[in-house]
Amino acid sequence: MGIQHELIVGGQRSGKSRRAEGLALRWQAGGGRVAVIATALAADDEMRARIGHHRATRPASFDTIEAPLALSAALAQADDANTLIVVDCLTLWLVNWLMPASGAPDAPGWQAERAALLDLLPRLASPVVFVSNEVGWGVSPLGREVRDYVDELGRLNQDVARRCGRLTLMVAGQAWTRPVEDSNDA
Template structure:
């Protein structure tokens, strides 16, 4: 039987990461030998982002291992998969940003499509349960630039595709979790 996965979405400061950490702690304490590995996708490219990353690291529960995977998320999931290890991916939003809005300039769309497909392909057979954290950005005003609209659309598609490979979906609103089983297409 494949491991159970969950997607946790919400706006900024909605409590997504905190909820994922609570679930991971509960999973880790449920049985002897359970471990948690955070797969972090953020890049510390400026002082503000360095501070955010530092806050996340300081707030993270003791005993959680961390692996940095700003681009190769599928490989990081495969390399760290184990039935006794929960993977907490924080977050899909920044992973997508790293592909579509790199500081070096032009996005690598072919690389993004290949990496996305690799992740989608590996999830159904992954030995570890995975908690994915992602932003829900499609509820606001449509961005003015073509690039920003493309990003918002792509994040929406990413969240939908990952959700279809998860058993549960949680929407975070003002620190409150609303969870339900994912409905699979007929």
């Protein structure tokens, strides 16, 4: 694999975004550019505060692209061999499609955007660092909609990981990184 993409997974507040930012700062120190694709939507005060914190602590030298739904288009827009792209995060991107604040999920649109992402990833000139939650380790949710979401995020994480060269698991701020065994460029 020519380009080394990476998927960083872990629980909430495990250090995923901080790890991605550290990788981006190292890339930048080597002379590269950094673009962050932010997928969160500010649907309530708590989420607005979280987004505000990320914006305030993100290095000003990083370009930011907000893409709550059109992730593949944002990746294509930022694509450049000298630019490391951080996608923060797949978890909220999926929420925006399957559990939107409007209450009307767009399953066909989600499937098309998911396929576009998976098709585009091996063709990008930019290395990409994806951030995503690992939500499948807890008790199975009682509601069908939430179970469907957990299942879909698990499938998405697996498919993205297969297109990445490295996988990092974050636990309590500590990273365990390893090469992906079932990686492919197709």
